[in-house]
Amino acid sequence: MKPSQENYVPSHNGLVVQFVSGDFRSSLVAIRSYKAGELITPLEGLTKGPKRYTSVQCGPGDKDHIELNSDLVYINHSCEPNAAFDLSSPNPEYWHLRALKPIKVGEALSFFYPSTEWDMDQPFKCECGAPSCIGVIKGAKHLSLSQLAARQFVNSYILELISQRDGQFAGKLQSRL
């Protein structure tokens, strides 16, 4: 579920949705700065649900998908992201969003969707404009090891699935990240 513009109340201090008309054009913007590595927020109020364009994968299984139930759902994908959803802990209390780079006031938050998603419900053509943009975003299943290795953070369950797909070679990636 996505909070709509009507009666919108920000869910997290320091973050606000910038609503733009047109399908899927909105984004979540920082209204305070964050340092690289800083915890932006723990993930709270999550519910399990089916895979959808609003869900975030939280483990290797078909049923491992959660809804954020907050305006964090407005975080767009970037191939050179400034944030990461870390759901690698077996204890959901430790799941969180953190900054990967310094984030300035007014900057849109972004994460690398294949760092959480194996095979996405709604693939799309990426408009991040980054030099290393990989084009169509479909999930980690559709990426090569080198495309994943170029990213700063990938969740451990995605690396497990890559290991199952590629065998021993993914072990090298796991030790690099």
Ligand SMILES: C[S@@+](CC[C@H](N)C(=O)[O-])C[C@H]1O[C@@H](n2cnc3c(N)ncnc32)[C@H](O)[C@@H]1O
């Ligand atoms: C969970 S929503 C993110 C918020 C979305 N921008 C909105 O306004 O609802 C995910 C959808 O946003 C769009 N999106 C996210 N990142 C994008 C990107 N880098 N380029 C193009 N579309 C993107 C895609 O349509 C994707 O399915």
